[in-house]
Amino acid sequence: xxxxxxQGDLRYGSALAAExxxxxxxLIACQQGGxxxxxVEYDSLIAIQMVKGERLVDAKVDGLIFNIQAMTRExxxxxxxxxxxxxxxxxxxVASFVSRNGGxxxxxxx
Numbered sequence: 854x855x856x857x858x859x860q861g862d863l864r865y866g867s868a869l870a871a872e873x874x875x876x877x878x879x880l881i882a883c884q885q886g887g888x889x890x891x892x893v894e895y896d897s898l899i900a901i902q903m904v905k906g907e908r909l910v911d912a913k914v915d916g917l918i919f920n921i922q923a924m925t926r927e928x929x930x931x932x933x934x935x936x937x938x939x940x941x942x943x944x945x946x947v948a949s950f951v952s953r954n955g956g957x958x959x960x961x962x963x
Contacts (some may be wrong), residue, residue: 866913872897873914873921876904880924880931889929894936901935 865871876895883891895901902908903918910918925931 869897869899869911870914870917872900873903873917876900876933877917877921877924880921880928884924884927891928891930892932892934894934896936896938898935901933904933 865874872895876893879893880891899908900914903910903914904921906922
């Protein structure tokens with residue numbers, strides 16, 4: 854893991870919208886960090902399948918998915934992988950922390 858972060862106090866119309874927007878935020882952070890090759894591991898199988906074009910996109914997140922797919926073209930390589938929550942404990946801890954404390958938090962492990 855190279856970076857971790859999150860933002861609390863955000864409101865979404867659905868859990869799926871929050872999940873997809875988190876993927877978008879990861880790609881923005883990777884762009885700002887100057888990364889050319891990115892591997893995004895995420896615990897929402899539905900969100901990963903939508904981003905990869907393996908599942909019909911829900912109308913609630915259509916704009917976010919479009920934005921993510923456009924952003925991926927700006928990298929040399931982007932890989933999206935479904936990682937069950939049990940295999941992604943660090944992400945769960947960060948999400949729990951920002952949910953409890955609010956605000957914007959970022960950790961750079963580079």
